[in-house]
Amino acid sequence: MSVLVYLENWDGKFKKVSHELLSYGKSLADKMGVSMFALSLGAVDSNELESLKAFGPEKIFIATNGFETLDNEVFAAAISQAAEKEDASMVVFSQDNVGNALAGHVAVKLKAGLVSAVSALPVSFDPFIIKKKIYTNKVYGHVKVNTDKKVLSLSKNTYEIIENPGAGEVEELSLDLPVAKTKVESVDKVTGKLLLTDAELVVSAGRGLKGPENWGMIEELAQVLGAATGCSRPVSDEGWRPHTEHVGQTGKIIAPNLYLAIGISGAIQHVGGISNSKCIVAINKDPDAPIFEVADYGIVGDAFKVVPELINELKKA
Amino acid sequence: MNILVCVSNVPDTTTKVKFNGTQLVTEGVQWIVNPWDELAITRALELKESGAGVDKITIATVGLVGVEPTMRKGLAMGADDAIRVDSDPKDAFYTASQLAEVVKAGNYDLIMTGFESADYNGISVGAMLSELMGYASVGAVSAVNIIDGKLQIDREIDGGKEVLSVETPLVVSVQKGIAIDPRIPAMRGIMMARRKPLKVLAPVDADVYTEIVEIELPKAKSAVKLFDAEDVAGLVDALRNEANVI
Ligand SMILES: Cc1cc2nc3c(=O)[nH]c(=O)nc-3n(C[C@H](O)[C@H](O)[C@H](O)COP(=O)(O)OP(=O)(O)OC[C@H]3O[C@@H](n4cnc5c(N)ncnc54)[C@H](O)[C@@H]3O)c2cc1C
Ligand SMILES: Nc1ncnc2c1ncn2[C@@H]1O[C@H](COP(=O)(O)O)[C@@H](O)[C@H]1O
Numbered sequence: 001m002s003v004l005v006y007l008e009n010w011d012g013k014f015k016k017v018s019h020e021l022l023s024y025g026k027s028l029a030d031k032m033g034v035s036m037f038a039l040s041l042g043a044v045d046s047n048e049l050e051s052l053k054a055f056g057p058e059k060i061f062i063a064t065n066g067f068e069t070l071d072n073e074v075f076a077a078a079i080s081q082a083a084e085k086e087d088a089s090m091v092v093f094s095q096d097n098v099g100n101a102l103a104g105h106v107a108v109k110l111k112a113g114l115v116s117a118v119s120a121l122p123v124s125f126d127p128f129i130i131k132k133k134i135y136t137n138k139v140y141g142h143v144k145v146n147t148d149k150k151v152l153s154l155s156k157n158t159y160e161i162i163e164n165p166g167a168g169e170v171e172e173l174s175l176d177l178p179v180a181k182t183k184v185e186s187v188d189k190v191t192g193k194l195l196l197t198d199a200e201l202v203v204s205a206g207r208g209l210k211g212p213e214n215w216g217m218i219e220e221l222a223q224v225l226g227a228a229t230g231c232s233r234p235v236s237d238e239g240w241r242p243h244t245e246h247v248g249q250t251g252k253i254i255a256p257n258l259y260l261a262i263g264i265s266g267a268i269q270h271v272g273g274i275s276n277s278k279c280i281v282a283i284n285k286d287p288d289a290p291i292f293e294v295a296d297y298g299i300v301g302d303a304f305k306v307v308p309e310l311i312n313e314l315k316k317a
Numbered sequence: 318m319n320i321l322v323c324v325s326n327v328p329d330t331t332t333k334v335k336f337n338g339t340q341l342v343t344e345g346v347q348w349i350v351n352p353w354d355e356l357a358i359t360r361a362l363e364l365k366e367s368g369a370g371v372d373k374i375t376i377a378t379v380g381l382v383g384v385e386p387t388m389r390k391g392l393a394m395g396a397d398d399a400i401r402v403d404s405d406p407k408d409a410f411y412t413a414s415q416l417a418e419v420v421k422a423g424n425y426d427l428i429m430t431g432f433e434s435a436d437y438n439g440i441s442v443g444a445m446l447s448e449l450m451g452y453a454s455v456g457a458v459s460a461v462n463i464i465d466g467k468l469q470i471d472r473e474i475d476g477g478k479e480v481l482s483v484e485t486p487l488v489v490s491v492q493k494g495i496a497i498d499p500r501i502p503a504m505r506g507i508m509m510a511r512r513k514p515l516k517v518l519a520p521v522d523a524d525v526y527t528e529i530v531e532i533e534l535p536k537a538k539s540a541v542k543l544f545d546a547e548d549v550a551g552l553v554d555a556l557r558n559e560a561n562v563i
Contacts, residue, residue: 107526141533181453185469185480187478258563268330
């Protein structure tokens with residue numbers, strides 16, 4: 001028995017979430033009294049692999065060729081073969097676009113129950129019960145998994161990073177892969193911009209801002225804080241901001257350390273996307289806006305006055 | 318080209334959910350087409366209407382008879398016919414197994430699922446269905462186009478998108494962007510929907526891998542700490558020294 005953690009790489013590099021996943025996998029493995037293995041597919045720098053050792057993998061499996069394009073069938077075959085090799089009873093993914101697309105494939109291959117978007121260790125191992133938020137984050141469900149093998153996906157920025165050095169020997173796997181059915185025709189991507197889904201600080205604004213011409217101060221505030229920018233759904237529907245910034249139940253579900261909501265009323269569908277944030281701050285001119293029910297801190301006031309002052313105050317020290 | 322849209326019947330997202338044990342109290346709950354599935358139907362209709370070569374749009378739901386009004390909404394939007402598998406959707410694997418039978422019995426080139434079902438938030442059924450069928454799958458799909466009779470799929474990636482060509486049959490899991498405004502059924506559509514075929518299939522035996530054994534309410538949040546609009550400095554200080562988030 002073992003725990004296998006699948007680590008996605010982004011252009012050959014690992015993100016902070018990889019360290020969260022390893023920390024989580026290691027805690028699971030320790031509780032089960034088994035080893036944790038990591039798996040990385042595609043080309044990665046060797047010093048990147050080296051950096052993973054600090055988080056406790058017994059071995060780091062790699063396979064380099066054939067993973068240039070994310071073809072779910074190819075990746076799922078590779079991951080389940082690695083899982084079978086080490087008799088993994090638990091496979092852990094990151095809950096993101098890639099993890100979501102792969103976890104279901106791997107779960108079916110391994111005949112494993114899948115619980116997605118978990119944020120903590122299981123409540124119990126025998127029977128195996130783990131909590132996850134359901135009904136768009138309104139309540140926790142305790143999910144009992146009846147299969148011997150389990151597949152989990154862990155939400156970003158929810159599990160603490162714990163250093164815990166492991167042997168971390170790198171081993172190249174030889175795998176039997178299917179032929180890819182997906183082909184990338186073109187890629188359109190900006191690099192260097194802080195992504196909403198990676199950000200620990202998020203500045204988000206809603207219809208209270210009146211129009212796209214007023215986003216200058218939002219971007220400036222985000223820049224001063226080193227935050228990513230988000231928005232409410234009507235703002236992206238109106239085309240004031242790109243769809244990738246839409247936060248909420250039907251947009252991005254995020255859990256930053258700080259979520260600053262400016263001129264956002266706090267509709268239940270919006271709150272469904274931010275309720276796991278560590279700290280929510282609201283700036284709204286309406287003292288009865290529902291956002292204040294979920295906020296930790298707030299200012300009742302006009303965003304056009306408060307935001308510039310906030311920028312000045314933050315620039316001070 | 319034939320399209321199958323998998324439709325989940327969920328409580329209206331503004332519902333204040335209440336439970337009796339692990340059962341949702343359904344009294345007063347408004348049921349809707351799962352928001353992403355609604356966008357999937359909308360996009361399928363747009364493709365059909367644009368003359369891109371879509372012959373038929375079918376919707377499929379795993380659910381007891383109570384889901385039929387929601388399925389009729391899908392038909393009223395403009396889907397051609399509907400298939401209901403007469404069973405409680407016990408868990409993601411069970412549901413995907415039922416949908417796989419629907420897929421096998423039909424002749425679909427494109428199968429659309431939503432990102433997640435707004436009740437159990439499984440984020441699972443689409444990928445499981447494609448694995449069960451041995452079909453290609455694409456997740457995080459933000460656009461579906463048909464160009465010269467071939468599917469072209471946009472997939473969201475960090476910081477942008479990839480444009481993919483994929484062999485059919487294919488399962489996609491769609492998200493925001495696939496369509497903007499969900500199609501609102503017109504009166505004529507609602508009238509026509511009553512006469513459109515809604516076939517009921519018996520479920521097949523399938524394993525149930527997971528079950529919800531307890532519902533826990535999140536801890537009540539402590540009251541918001543308000544600062545005066547003149548005291549922005551107080552807020553910044555609290556974020557720096559009390560919450561320690563900046
Ligand atoms: C199925 C479904 C799914 C949905 N999913 C989402 C989702 O994922 N995300 C989402 O965001 N919404 C979603 N919505 C929409 C949601 O219900 C709300 O309509 C939306 O969140 C409101 O956006 P808003 O807060 O920007 O605008 P409004 O509700 O119009 O609120 C604007 C706020 O700004 C304040 N304000 C105005 N002027 C100022 C000022 N000068 N200074 C300070 N404050 C000011 C007002 O007091 C008000 O509270 C969904 C709706 C449905 C039906
Ligand atoms: N009971 C169901 N019947 C038909 N399709 C479903 C059902 N449950 C989920 N789906 C489909 O699977 C998607 C993802 O749901 P889930 O994996 O449950 O979060 C939904 O958007 C639907 O397209």
